[in-house]
Amino acid sequence: MSDLGELRDEVYEANLELVRRGLVIYTFGNASGILRGEDLVAIKPSGVPYDALRPADLVITDLNGKIVEGRMRPSSDLATHLVLYRNFRSIGGVVHTHSTFATSWAQAGRDIPCLGTTHADYFHGAVPVTEHMQACDIEGEYERNTGEVIVRRFARLDAERFPAVLVAGHAPFCWGPSASAAAHTAVILEEIARMAYYTTTINASVQPISTALHDRHFLRKHGPERYYGQPE
Amino acid sequence: MSDLGELRDEVYEANLELVRRGLVIYTFGNASGILRGEDLVAIKPSGVPYDALRPADLVITDLNGKIVEGRMRPSSDLATHLVLYRNFRSIGGVVHTHSTFATSWAQAGRDIPCLGTTHADYFHGAVPVTEHMQACDIEGEYERNTGEVIVRRFARLDAERFPAVLVAGHAPFCWGPSASAAAHTAVILEEIARMAYYTTTINASVQPISTALHDRHFLRKHGPERYYGQPE
Amino acid sequence: MSDLGELRDEVYEANLELVRRGLVIYTFGNASGILRGEDLVAIKPSGVPYDALRPADLVITDLNGKIVEGRMRPSSDLATHLVLYRNFRSIGGVVHTHSTFATSWAQAGRDIPCLGTTHADYFHGAVPVTEHMQACDIEGEYERNTGEVIVRRFARLDAERFPAVLVAGHAPFCWGPSASAAAHTAVILEEIARMAYYTTTINASVQPISTALHDRHFLRKHGPERYYGQPE
Amino acid sequence: MSDLGELRDEVYEANLELVRRGLVIYTFGNASGILRGEDLVAIKPSGVPYDALRPADLVITDLNGKIVEGRMRPSSDLATHLVLYRNFRSIGGVVHTHSTFATSWAQAGRDIPCLGTTHADYFHGAVPVTEHMQACDIEGEYERNTGEVIVRRFARLDAERFPAVLVAGHAPFCWGPSASAAAHTAVILEEIARMAYYTTTINASVQPISTALHDRHFLRKHGPERYYGQPE
Numbered sequence: 001m002s003d004l005g006e007l008r009d010e011v012y013e014a015n016l017e018l019v020r021r022g023l024v025i026y027t028f029g030n031a032s033g034i035l036r037g038e039d040l041v042a043i044k045p046s047g048v049p050y051d052a053l054r055p056a057d058l059v060i061t062d063l064n065g066k067i068v069e070g071r072m073r074p075s076s077d078l079a080t081h082l083v084l085y086r087n088f089r090s091i092g093g094v095v096h097t098h099s100t101f102a103t104s105w106a107q108a109g110r111d112i113p114c115l116g117t118t119h120a121d122y123f124h125g126a127v128p129v130t131e132h133m134q135a136c137d138i139e140g141e142y143e144r145n146t147g148e149v150i151v152r153r154f155a156r157l158d159a160e161r162f163p164a165v166l167v168a169g170h171a172p173f174c175w176g177p178s179a180s181a182a183a184h185t186a187v188i189l190e191e192i193a194r195m196a197y198y199t200t201t202i203n204a205s206v207q208p209i210s211t212a213l214h215d216r217h218f219l220r221k222h223g224p225e226r227y228y229g230q231p232e
Numbered sequence: 233m234s235d236l237g238e239l240r241d242e243v244y245e246a247n248l249e250l251v252r253r254g255l256v257i258y259t260f261g262n263a264s265g266i267l268r269g270e271d272l273v274a275i276k277p278s279g280v281p282y283d284a285l286r287p288a289d290l291v292i293t294d295l296n297g298k299i300v301e302g303r304m305r306p307s308s309d310l311a312t313h314l315v316l317y318r319n320f321r322s323i324g325g326v327v328h329t330h331s332t333f334a335t336s337w338a339q340a341g342r343d344i345p346c347l348g349t350t351h352a353d354y355f356h357g358a359v360p361v362t363e364h365m366q367a368c369d370i371e372g373e374y375e376r377n378t379g380e381v382i383v384r385r386f387a388r389l390d391a392e393r394f395p396a397v398l399v400a401g402h403a404p405f406c407w408g409p410s411a412s413a414a415a416h417t418a419v420i421l422e423e424i425a426r427m428a429y430y431t432t433t434i435n436a437s438v439q440p441i442s443t444a445l446h447d448r449h450f451l452r453k454h455g456p457e458r459y460y461g462q463p464e
Numbered sequence: 465m466s467d468l469g470e471l472r473d474e475v476y477e478a479n480l481e482l483v484r485r486g487l488v489i490y491t492f493g494n495a496s497g498i499l500r501g502e503d504l505v506a507i508k509p510s511g512v513p514y515d516a517l518r519p520a521d522l523v524i525t526d527l528n529g530k531i532v533e534g535r536m537r538p539s540s541d542l543a544t545h546l547v548l549y550r551n552f553r554s555i556g557g558v559v560h561t562h563s564t565f566a567t568s569w570a571q572a573g574r575d576i577p578c579l580g581t582t583h584a585d586y587f588h589g590a591v592p593v594t595e596h597m598q599a600c601d602i603e604g605e606y607e608r609n610t611g612e613v614i615v616r617r618f619a620r621l622d623a624e625r626f627p628a629v630l631v632a633g634h635a636p637f638c639w640g641p642s643a644s645a646a647a648h649t650a651v652i653l654e655e656i657a658r659m660a661y662y663t664t665t666i667n668a669s670v671q672p673i674s675t676a677l678h679d680r681h682f683l684r685k686h687g688p689e690r691y692y693g694q695p696e
Numbered sequence: 697m698s699d700l701g702e703l704r705d706e707v708y709e710a711n712l713e714l715v716r717r718g719l720v721i722y723t724f725g726n727a728s729g730i731l732r733g734e735d736l737v738a739i740k741p742s743g744v745p746y747d748a749l750r751p752a753d754l755v756i757t758d759l760n761g762k763i764v765e766g767r768m769r770p771s772s773d774l775a776t777h778l779v780l781y782r783n784f785r786s787i788g789g790v791v792h793t794h795s796t797f798a799t800s801w802a803q804a805g806r807d808i809p810c811l812g813t814t815h816a817d818y819f820h821g822a823v824p825v826t827e828h829m830q831a832c833d834i835e836g837e838y839e840r841n842t843g844e845v846i847v848r849r850f851a852r853l854d855a856e857r858f859p860a861v862l863v864a865g866h867a868p869f870c871w872g873p874s875a876s877a878a879a880h881t882a883v884i885l886e887e888i889a890r891m892a893y894y895t896t897t898i899n900a901s902v903q904p905i906s907t908a909l910h911d912r913h914f915l916r917k918h919g920p921e922r923y924y925g926q927p928e
Contacts, residue, residue: 021721025253025419027461028350047461076452076460098350100423104430107348108438116803117866118724118794135444142448169441170349187721191796197430198800198893206804209865212831216838220772228772229723229743257485257651259693260582279693308684308692330582332655336662339580340670367676374680401673402581429662489717489883491925492814511925540916540924562814564887568894571812572902599908606912633905634813661894 004042004060004069007035011042011093012055014179018097019050021187029097030075033179034085036092039063043081045072076143083147084175088159093179095186098171101193102186105129106166112192114208115199119192120217121228124161126208127189128153132168146170161218164189236274236292236301239267243274243325244287246411250329251282253419261329262307265411266317268324271295275313277304308375315379316407320391325411327418330403333425334418337361338398344424346440347431351424352449353460356393358440359421360385364400378402393450396421468506468524468533471499475506475557476519478643482561483514485651493561494539497643498549500556503527507545509536540607547611548639552623557643559650562635565657566650569593570630576656578672579663583656584681585692588625590672591653592617596632610634625682628653700738700756700765703731707738707789708751710875714793715746717883725793726771729875730781732788735759739777741768772839779843780871784855789875791882794867797889798882801825802862808888810904811895815888816913817924820857822904823885824849828864842866857914860885 014031018024027050032043042058059070065082067074075081081094097103105112105127112127114120119127130153137145150165150173163185164174174185199206208214221228246263250256259282264275274290291302297314299306307313313326329335337344337359344359346352351359362385369377382397382405395417396406406417431438440446453460478495482488491514496507506522523534529546531538539545545558561567569576569591576591578584583591594617601609614629614637627649628638638649663670672678685692710727714720723746728739738754755766761778763770771777777790793799801808801823808823810816815823826849833841846861846869859881860870870881895902904910917924 025423026416045462072462073459098423098427100427101430103348103350104427104434107427107431108435110435115865116799118799132442133445135442138442138444138448142452169347169445184722191721191794195794195796195800195803197434198797199803201433201897202800202893203804203806210828210831210834212834213829213865216834220838227769230741230768257655258648277694304694305691330655330659332659333662335580335582336659336666339659339663340667342667364674365677367674370674370676370680374684401579401677429666433665489887490880509926536926537923562887562891564891565894567812567814568891568898571891571895572899574899596906597909599906602906602908602912606916633811633909661898665897 004035004038004040007033007040007042008055008058011044011058011179012053014093014095014183015044015050015053017180017183018095018186021190023097023099023186023190024050029095030077031093031095031179031183032075032078032081033093034091040068041078041081041085043074043078045070046075048072077146079141079143080147080150080173083144083151084173087147087151088154088175090160090177091175091182092177093175093182095174095179095182096171097174097186097190099186099190099193101197102164102166102172102189103170104197105193106171107169109168112166112196113200114214115196115206116209117213117217118188118195120209120214121221122163122185122188122192124158124214124218127164127166127192128157128162129166130168161222236267236270236272239265239272239274240287240290243276243290243411244285246325246327246415247276247282247285249412249415250327250418253422255329255331255418255422256282261327262309263325263327263411263415264307264310264313265325266323272300273310273314273317275306275310277302278307280304309378311373311375312379312382312405315376315383316405319379319383320386320407322392322409323407323414324409325407325414327406327411327414328403329406329418329422331418331422331425333429334398334404334421335402336429337425338403339401341400344398344428345432346446347428347438348441349445349449350420350427352441352446353453354395354417354420354424356390356446356450359396359398359424360389360394361398362400393454468499468502468504471497471504471506472519472522475508475522475643476517478557478559478647479508479514479517481644481647482559482650485654487561487563487650487654488514493559494541495557495559495643495647496539496542496545497557498555504532505542505546505549507538507542509534510539512536541610543605543607544611544614544637547608547615548637551611551615552618552639554624554641555639555646556641557639557646559638559643559646560635561638561650561654563650563654563657565661566630566636566653567634568661569657570635571633573632576630576660577664578678579660579670580673581677581681582652582659584673584678585685586627586649586652586656588622588678588682591628591630591656592621592626593630594632625686700731700736703729703736703738704751704754707740707754707875708749710789710791710879711740711746711749713876713879714791714882717886719793719795719882719886720746725791726773727789727791727875727879728771728774728777729789730787736764737774737778737781739770739774741766742771744768773842775837775839776843776846776869779840779847780869783843783847784850784871786856786873787871787878788873789871789878791870791875791878792867793870793882793886795882795886795889797893798862798868798885799866800893801889802867803865805864808862808892809896810910811892811902812905813909813913814884814891816905816910817917818859818881818884818888820854820910820914823860823862823888824853824858825862826864857918
């Protein structure tokens with residue numbers, strides 16, 4: 001990502017990917033991306049339907065949420081995205097959806113256990129759910145505090161190995177090296193959540209897969225020994 | 233909404249939105265709108281497939297159901313719509329569907345509990361289900377009495393803060409400031425009902441979200457302090 | 465229905481409707497129609513994919529299954545259709561699918577209880593499931609005996625008021641005044657089966673709707689007092 | 697299948713069929729085919745999105761996995777496919793997906809019981825699940841050992857009568873006389889898995905269908921006495 005024009009295009013495409021994959025309806029959800037170095041964030045404007053969205057409608061802010069470019073209000077979830085960018089220094093994009101199954105696990109207040117290799121290919125363990133937010137956090141700077149409750153949940157987790165979280169009673173936030181990677185994760189997370197739902201209904205006492213299998217799948221796609229895909 | 237032509241167009245579009253979003257099949261469902269002041273209601277004709285529907289096919293009636301314009305019979309649910317227009321004075325549109333998940337909760341005779349912020353964004357508490365209708369109400373003016381059982385359920389509820397109801401053993405009715413707003417609510421209600429279904433299956437003892445979280449989300453989209461979306 | 469050409473067209477269209485509505489994949493399912501008076505039946509050929517099907521491919525047989533026109537083998541379920549035409553004298557079309565939810569109830573060996581007005585609009589009570597077929601019936605003229613087990617299940621049921629059956633361990637057969645009506649019923653049955661599935665999961669002790677409500681909905685669409693739809 | 701050009705085309709089409717039927721997203725899944733006699737295998741390259749795939753991108757290997765043609769890495773699951781080709785001598789194609797319901801049964805570690813004739817039409821009994829793989833198998837030649845665990849599960853099963861397996865904690869592998877037949881089986885397996893899920897939820901104590909019914913359906917589509925479809 002070298003300039004703001006490219007950032008706009010990628011964030012715009014990431015927002016549309018959420019629609020194409022059926023993760024959002026009407027004005028639900030939002031994707032953002034950051035130009036590290038310049039610390040500029042591009043995000044979807046609030047409450048704009050996707051089919052009316054143009055790259056020029058994206059709002060550009062700094063890491064404190066001050067608007068640098070754009071005539072519209074940024075997504076009301078901007079403050080949550082900014083907390084993630086400030087705390088997870090390696091990430092380049094954030095996506096928030098209310099996709100059906102991931103949101104259902106978030107509403108249920110349950111981690112999504114790692115029940116198969118589809119999950120292990122993307123997450124190095126269960127998809128974590130946050131604690132329920134307290135009234136003082138909700139009544140204060142709510143969106144910022146949503147970010148803080150995520151960061152607290154990651155006190156002992158690596159955001160690169162766990163590229164998504166479920167906010168209890170709310171919905172998932174996903175991230176990655178870019179906005180498009182974050183959107184990709186949002187699609188995969190929804191499928192993982194769907195299969196975990198059906199799996200636990202078929203077998204209520206199912207156990208997570210073994211550490212050996214988990215590591216094998218995670219590491220064949222990530223890290224120095226990876227051998228999935230084509231050489232870069 | 234300033235004249236009957238605009239009303240026809242909006243009600244026509246609201247009917248088509250139900251098809252586009254997969255909420256109705258064949259001749260199921262119906263949308264109507266009202267021109268307050270003139271107290272004229274436009275509603276889908278009974279039993280007409282959506283792909284054959286034209287704006288000119290809509291039936292125009294007064295608030296007592298007397299046909300003012302149109303050659304076809306109005307929807308058999310007209311009398312229910314009229315009771316809602318007479319009792320909920322601020323609403324401008326009504327939509328009735330048999331959408332899968334909302335109807336399943338109605339058939340189950342259960343309120344849809346507020347389990348997350350998606351729900352809280354639109355309803356200020358659980359989506360209410362009516363009592364089961366009595367034989368005397370069913371055998372009398374059934375469709376009108378369907379409206380009356382809804383109105384009784386709203387004795388202590390505000391129709392602006394609860395823009396839908398589940399009629400027990402039947403299906404949802406939704407409303408809003410316009411026919412298109414009512415159709416929008418019908419789409420959201422189906423998604424809320426779907427996620428509540430999956431959530432309660434994942435965690436049978438799940439509790440509704442806190443009042444603090446509920447109020448925060450409802451009020452960030454509604455009322456004088458709202459900050460979601462663009463300024464009007 | 466006045467001649468064989470019209471019958472071919474209607475049966476062809478009914479077969480395609482099953483594809484459009486997602487009730488069949490590959491070569492699953494089949495629709496037929498009958499020209500009463502001449503007692504000629506048009507049915508889908510066996511094992512032909514829908515996108516390769518032409519009206520001229522339909523096989524025409526008499527009520528004993530003797531081929532009158534057509535070069536291909538008729539559907540292997542022909543003998544079941546013929547038993548239904550011989551025993552249910554008022555029907556004009558038969559449709560067989562393995563649609564997901566209706567088949568799941570058939571596999572579960574359970575009647576679909578009438579839990580709401582969507583169901584009551586089409587069936588005058590639960591959708592009946594047959595008994596499981598005995599080895600002697602299966603090893604003999606299997607497809608004909610499938611028809612016979614349906615007819616036995618209808619010993620005290622009216623095929624006009626119950627336009628479908630679930631064959632235990634197999635799948636639904638639907639019928640109506642024409643092939644297109646039978647296809648319509650197949651679509652509705654799948655939706656009824658889907659909602660009954662979700663309803664009984666939400667509330668395991670749910671009861672069927674009252675007789676009063678049931679009769680009201682069934683009779684507003686059927687019989688001399690009907691007032692749903694437009695006058696014919 | 698007479699030459700490598702035809703093999704490429706068929707394997708390419710089989711890969712696309714997985715996309716058209718909704719069995720794969722992004723780079724999930726892979727299909728391969730073999731030219732018996734010459735023992736050449738054509739397989740999807742690793743990590744390539746389906747919409748970018750061209751027939752020329754397929755990788756051609758021998759039965760030991762040595763690349764004969766192609767510039768890209770073959771699917772990381774190649775070694776599993778090769779074990780199947782070496783051990784199941786009559787098969788001509790292999791397909792691997794992470795389709796939702798089949799994968800959920802695999803994650804649950806459960807055979808899919810034969811609950812109806814849809815299943816019996818394709819499998820001569822339950823769809824088998826393998827044992828969970830041991831750490832030593834996972835940490836060694838993982839993909840090859842995945843094939844070996846499948847072969848062990850088939851010690852007393854005929855791969856022609858059971859054209860798919862569920863690898864525990866992973867997902868299904870399907871096969872058939874050709875790549876397109878294997879893709880067809882993958883589609884059917886997903887539907888069978890879906891219906892088995894719903895059936896066991898409706899009736900937790902449901903039993904598999906009788907041997908008589910099972911044999912009837914399997915044998916009317918397979919073997920010398922088959923009478924489903926058109927004569928070949």
